Amino acid sequence: xGGGGQQTEPAEPGSGKAAGVYTWEEVQxxxxxxxxxxxxxxKVYNITQWAKRHPGGSRIISHYAGEDATEAFTAFHPDLKxxxxxLKPLLVGELAVTEPSQDGEKNAAIIKDFESLRAQVEKxxxxxxxxxxxxxxxGHILLLEALAWMMVWYWGTSxxxxxxxxxxxxTSQSQAGWLQHDFGHLxxxxxxxxxxLVHKFVIGHxxxxxxxWWNHRHFQHHAKPNIMKKDPDVNMLAVFVLGKTQPVEYGxxxxxxxPYNHQHKYFFLVGPPLLIPIYFHMQIMNTxxxxxxxxxxxxxLSYYFRYFYCYSPLYGFLxxxxxxxxxxxxxxxxxxxxxxxxHIPMEIEYEKNQDWLTMQLQATCNIEQSLFxxxxxxxxxxxxEHHLFPMxxxxxxxxxxxxxxxMCEKHGVPYEIKSLWRGMADVVSSLKSSGELWLxxxxxx
Numbered sequence: 099x100g101g102g103g104q105q106t107e108p109a110e111p112g113s114g115k116a117a118g119v120y121t122w123e124e125v126q127x128x129x130x131x132x133x134x135x136x137x138x139x140x141k142v143y144n145i146t147q148w149a150k151r152h153p154g155g156s157r158i159i160s161h162y163a164g165e166d167a168t169e170a171f172t173a174f175h176p177d178l179k180x181x182x183x184x185l186k187p188l189l190v191g192e193l194a195v196t197e198p199s200q201d202g203e204k205n206a207a208i209i210k211d212f213e214s215l216r217a218q219v220e221k222x223x224x225x226x227x228x229x230x231x232x233x234x235x236x237g238h239i240l241l242l243e244a245l246a247w248m249m250v251w252y253w254g255t256s257x258x259x260x261x262x263x264x265x266x267x268x269t270s271q272s273q274a275g276w277l278q279h280d281f282g283h284l285x286x287x288x289x290x291x292x293x294x295l296v297h298k299f300v301i302g303h304x305x306x307x308x309x310x311w312w313n314h315r316h317f318q319h320h321a322k323p324n325i326m327k328k329d330p331d332v333n334m335l336a337v338f339v340l341g342k343t344q345p346v347e348y349g350x351x352x353x354x355x356x357p358y359n360h361q362h363k364y365f366f367l368v369g370p371p372l373l374i375p376i377y378f379h380m381q382i383m384n385t386x387x388x389x390x391x392x393x394x395x396x397x398x399l400s401y402y403f404r405y406f407y408c409y410s411p412l413y414g415f416l417x418x419x420x421x422x423x424x425x426x427x428x429x430x431x432x433x434x435x436x437x438x439x440x441h442i443p444m445e446i447e448y449e450k451n452q453d454w455l456t457m458q459l460q461a462t463c464n465i466e467q468s469l470f471x472x473x474x475x476x477x478x479x480x481x482x483e484h485h486l487f488p489m490x491x492x493x494x495x496x497x498x499x500x501x502x503x504x505m506c507e508k509h510g511v512p513y514e515i516k517s518l519w520r521g522m523a524d525v526v527s528s529l530k531s532s533g534e535l536w537l538x539x540x541x542x543x
Contacts (some may be wrong), residue, residue, distance in 0.1 A: 119194040122201045129164030135190070137166045140199055143188040155314035158321050161328045166201045169209065169454035170321050172216070173488055176284050202451025208509050212455045215505060216487070219498055227286045227491040235277055239304065242270035247408050255412055264421060268428035274304045275433060276476025282312055285491045302397025303404070307378075310394050311385045320488050324446045324461035331437075332446050337361075337368060338529065341446030345532045349539025359537040362530035374430035375423050436474070439465065439521030440481035443528040444514075456511055458485040463514035465521050467496060474518075482513065 120142050128135035134146045136159070145163070149156040154174065162170060175181045193199070200206050219225070246266035250259050281297035284290050298309045315330050322328035324341075332340055336355040339345040345358065356364070386395045409418040445460045452460075465471055465479035478484060480495035483502060490498070506513040516524065 118191045120191050121194055121197055125193075126164040126201070131160070134160055134163035136162045136164070137193065137201070138168050138171045138185065140193045141185075141189060142191040142193065143185055144190045145188055148184070148188055154317050157314065158317045161318065161322050165451060166199070166204070168199075169212075173454065173486075174317065174320075176288075176290060176489055200453065204451065204453035205456065205509065208453050208455050208505075208511070211505055211509070212453075212486075215498075215501060219487070219490075219501075224494045224497055225285075225487075225490055228493055231491070231493050232277070232280065232286050235273070236300075239270050239273050239277065242266050242273075243304075246270070250412055260413075260421065264424050264428060267421075267425045268432065271305060271425060271429045272432045273473075273476070274300055275429070276478070278305065278307075278309075278312070279316075279476060279478075280492060282309065282316065283488050285489050298394065298397050302394060303400045306398050306401035306405075308382050308386050308391065308394040308398060310389070310391050311382050320485060322449070323458060323485060324441055324444060325450075325457075326446065326448050328449065331441065338365070339532050339536050340442065340528075341532060342535060343447055345536035346539045346543075349536045349541075350543050352540060354540065359533040361533045362526050365526065365529055370431040370434040371427055372430070373434055375426035379426070435522050435525070436476075436478060438525050439516075439518075440478065443521075443524035455486065455505070455509075458482065459506060459511050459513060461485075463516060463521070464499075466515060466517050471518055479518075 125135050125137060125142060128144070132146065134149060135142055135144050137143070145152075145159055149159050152159045159167075171181075172178065198206065200209055246263045249266075250263050253259055278297055278301035280286050281293045281300060284293040286296070287293045294309070301307045301309050301312060319329050319331045324332055326332060326341075326344060334340060336353070338356075338361050339348050339358050348354075348358070382398070385391070386398065405422060406415065406418055409421060412418075413421060440462050444463055450457070459482060462481045462485050464482050465475065467479060471479045477492035477495055480492070480499065483490070483495040483498050484492070486502065487495075487498065503513050505511075
């Protein structure tokens with residue numbers, strides 16, 4: 099099978115021998131779980147077997163099966179030449195000369211302009227991290243941890259001091275969450291292995307979670323944000339219905355796992371309070387054990403050993419456990435509001451196969467810049483720039499904002515920015531709107 103009228107000998111998948119030329123129609127046929135091709139820089143690769151060994155997880159690379167993955171490939175890999183070594187044996191051909199470089203609804207002009215912008219900011223050194231910034235950030239996390247413990251150890255465990263201790267620990271945990279996010283995105287060190295090592299220390303020893311679990315989940319979100327069945331962050335396990343399409347589908351099918359027309363109310367009971375202390379905690383432990391990820395499990399257990407060693411003499415085991423869960427409860431509120439105000443109010447749809455910039459802008463919005471907002475959100479108030487350049491150190495996001503906004507204006511792509519309070523309020527209003535769509539479809543369709 100070949101395109102462009104050329105006749106070539108077929109090759110065994112993964113042999114490294116180019117089988118010929120293909121049309122997009124031919125490539126798009128290879129999008130099932132047992133048959134996956136993708137395109138990078140017009141080269142066609144068979145990733146069916148390699149997906150299982152992909153360091154970022156099989157799902158993220160499988161989300162691009164039958165598609166052009168060039169922009170995602172560039173966004174997620176710091177050393178493209180190194181990664182090419184793994185792609186070479188998977189080569190099965192290339193696109194026919196009559197075929198465009200992009201597929202689906204992707205805009206060639208936007209792709210070209212964004213590629214130029216990325217090359218420009220990389221040349222200016224905006225992908226280089228400032229070590230002092232991250233050292234100071236880690237330092238204030240460790241300082242909060244130490245002060246919280248020293249306070250109750252020296253002055254006692256009264257309710258007032260315990261509450262203050264919990265707030266300090268929750269602040270430390272939240273800020274450690276933003277810091278592990280930096281290392282997870284390989285945006286601090288030049289060498290990936292150092293980012294991976296410190297990532298395990300921060301998310302494992304400082305937070306008790308799993309680096310591998312986070313990587314496999316979070317990069318799916320970045321690869322296909324707000325795309326149903328591909329972004330795990332919009333998989334609400336039928337507790338919530340999101341966007342404009344899913345509520346109508348549930349309503350037509352008479353699906354009523356929850357009273358979705360009231361989801362904007364019960365969100366306050368099951369969303370922010372339970373995500374980290376219950377759902378994430380159970381999922382992380384289950385993932386590490388079932389996948390036999392003993393390295394991550396060891397890092398995670400080192401956190402619990404240190405925590406109970408420090409606090410059990412002061413509160414006893416049960417008291418220490420209760421304090422930890424209360425800290426998780428506080429942290430969960432912080433995490434949910436910061437992460438959801440950038441995405442939940444935005445478009446949530448099925449795959450549209452759009453170019454990188456359009457896809458990311460439709461799924462993300464920014465929150466106004468201020469010293470507090472930057473610190474409070476771990477610079478994720480610049481969610482648009484972070485999604486466009488996931489490996490860029492966060493202290494440089496604000497430097498590319500004017501150029502990103504100019505590009506969006508040039509191509510008519512909406513660039514949305516809100517106040518912190520407006521962003522939070524929009525989470526609730528969007529849940530209410532989706533719930534009303536569900537009720538209307540449930541009653542009348």
